[in-house]
Amino acid sequence: MKLNKNTIFGWASFIMFLIGAALVLLGVLKYLDYAIGFSVTGIGFFAISWVFNALKGRV
Numbered sequence: 001m002k003l004n005k006n007t008i009f010g011w012a013s014f015i016m017f018l019i020g021a022a023l024v025l026l027g028v029l030k031y032l033d034y035a036i037g038f039s040v041t042g043i044g045f046f047a048i049s050w051v052f053n054a055l056k057g058r059v
Contacts, residue, residue, distance in 0.1 A: 006056045009055055016052065017045070017046065017049040019042075020041075020042040020043070020045030021042065027042065
């Protein structure tokens with residue numbers, strides 16, 4: 001498997017999406033006192049993941 005720039009951006013986007021989803025779910029399901037902080041951080045990971053996905057093919 002050849003790791004070019006597009007493949008690396010794709011994998012980084014996927015991994016960051018998973019981390020963001022995990023943070024949001026942890027905040028909502030386990031740590032209700034800190035749900036806002038976990039959710040904001042998770043949404044930040046979603047945003048960075050979206051940017052990485054948008055950069056595929058352009059860099």
